[in-house]
Amino acid sequence: MYSYNKSNSGRGMAFSSKRGRRPGSGQSGRSGGRRPAGQYIDPARLVRVARLAEAVDYQAVNKFSDFQVHALIKSNLTTKGYEIPSPIQDQTIPQALLGQDIIGIANTGTGKTAAFAIPLLHKLMTEKGSGALIIAPTRELAEQIQDECRSIAKGSGLSGALLIGGSSMGAQLRDLKDRPRIIIGTPGRIKDHIERGTLKLSQFNTVVLDEVDRMLDMGFVGDVQFILSRLADKRQSFFFSATLDARVRGLIETFANEPVLVSLKTTDASEHVNQDVVRYSSASDKMDKLHDILLKSDVEKVIVFDETQRKVERLSQELVSRGFPADAIHGGKSQGQRQRALSRFKKSDVTILVATDVAARGIDVADITHVINFSMPQSYEDYVHRVGRAGRAGRVGHALTFINQ
Ligand code: AMP
Numbered sequence: 001m002y003s004y005n006k007s008n009s010g011r012g013m014a015f016s017s018k019r020g021r022r023p024g025s026g027q028s029g030r031s032g033g034r035r036p037a038g039q040y041i042d043p044a045r046l047v048r049v050a051r052l053a054e055a056v057d058y059q060a061v062n063k064f065s066d067f068q069v070h071a072l073i074k075s076n077l078t079t080k081g082y083e084i085p086s087p088i089q090d091q092t093i094p095q096a097l098l099g100q101d102i103i104g105i106a107n108t109g110t111g112k113t114a115a116f117a118i119p120l121l122h123k124l125m126t127e128k129g130s131g132a133l134i135i136a137p138t139r140e141l142a143e144q145i146q147d148e149c150r151s152i153a154k155g156s157g158l159s160g161a162l163l164i165g166g167s168s169m170g171a172q173l174r175d176l177k178d179r180p181r182i183i184i185g186t187p188g189r190i191k192d193h194i195e196r197g198t199l200k201l202s203q204f205n206t207v208v209l210d211e212v213d214r215m216l217d218m219g220f221v222g223d224v225q226f227i228l229s230r231l232a233d234k235r236q237s238f239f240f241s242a243t244l245d246a247r248v249r250g251l252i253e254t255f256a257n258e259p260v261l262v263s264l265k266t267t268d269a270s271e272h273v274n275q276d277v278v279r280y281s282s283a284s285d286k287m288d289k290l291h292d293i294l295l296k297s298d299v300e301k302v303i304v305f306d307e308t309q310r311k312v313e314r315l316s317q318e319l320v321s322r323g324f325p326a327d328a329i330h331g332g333k334s335q336g337q338r339q340r341a342l343s344r345f346k347k348s349d350v351t352i353l354v355a356t357d358v359a360a361r362g363i364d365v366a367d368i369t370h371v372i373n374f375s376m377p378q379s380y381e382d383y384v385h386r387v388g389r390a391g392r393a394g395r396v397g398h399a400l401t402f403i404n405q
Helices: 071-080 087-097 112-126 139-152 169-177 187-196 212-217 221-228 246-255 283-295 309-321 335-346 380-387
Strands: 102-105 131-135 159-163 182-185 204-209 236-241 260-263 273-280 302-305 326-329 352-355 370-373 397-404
Touching (some): 071 112, 071 139, 087 112, 102 112, 112 131, 112 182, 112 204, 139 182, 159 187, 169 187, 182 187, 212 246, 236 246, 309 326, 380 397
Parallel strands (some): 131 182, 159 182, 273 397, 302 352, 370 397
16 A cells, blocks of 8 residues: 555566557567568658747646645645646646546646646545546556656545556555555556456546557557446546547547546647658668767667567667667566666666667656657557657657668
């Protein structure tokens, strides 16, 4: 059980869940064999000059002090240095505090976590016996949400449980026995607990689905529908997604009650990124070109994407043997190893992170200057997600994609 009174680092976890994986996504049990061929991507789409977002001109209507939320939340927000609500927070929080269902269309990095966490934690602090469930597509995102909730609710004594795959069942079962008020987790593990009878959601009257589009991409639709059907009938729902396509609409229409749509996605994240290709002729030429790029002084912090766990591991070892400060993150590593790699990268102890697509999803590292696609992504959509890791917080990022001549 973790409590919102103290800080508590995540537990060591190893991979075991087999649910909801996309072929070749790198988080599956596959140990790095060949992936099925992906979609053809025209190289012309990989070359672009960045535009900076217009969103910087946004004038917030509210201040955090205007919101009718628990005083503890306000003082924790001040401690966190949150002064002005981000656009998604400015428009979501007042509606959410009225009890409305919300559909938020926003990219990662817009402050969407606090947009749902603030009203949700206020409700938990002021409504006795209520419970909130937050579902995220990946373990890393679930942990980031947990960190944000803990810091906003610090000192409240609210109890929680983190139900993510790969993590010890025993510890989760112990946490659940204490009847936590807030549960954050990934769909497969939450469903496991419901099926075992160790998690009862009938008193949970707030639910958040974060990155709904990613959840559907990863094949979690059945699990999510199952989980939502177990919640209290009278409830408040939050759906956050980067896109509102027909699939996302379909899911939301089934489960939402007259939702308010808050859409702040002005441009694709990839539009803030200078994009270019790097042509190579052989494996050794490819490695040499990567080596030269990483030596450039403006390449301060970089994610290098490769396609399989094995290739990611090999590339990271090769870079380390060449003296580069690199680490790797992929589904073949234990949760503890992944957390360590991520935290070293966040602190800039290593400035190069080699990753598979799924392992890198939802990672919030603001100062990434470069994304390098050492292998082509499976689809243009994956490409846009990768590239959006750079160019955050109003800065121009850079993306380079390796292409075989
Ligand atoms: P998110 O989109 O929720 O992942 O948030 C992106 C980053 O913005 C995180 O590092 C948050 O801590 C930070 N953040 C969120 N809201 C605010 C705010 N109102 N003021 C300053 N930083 C914020």
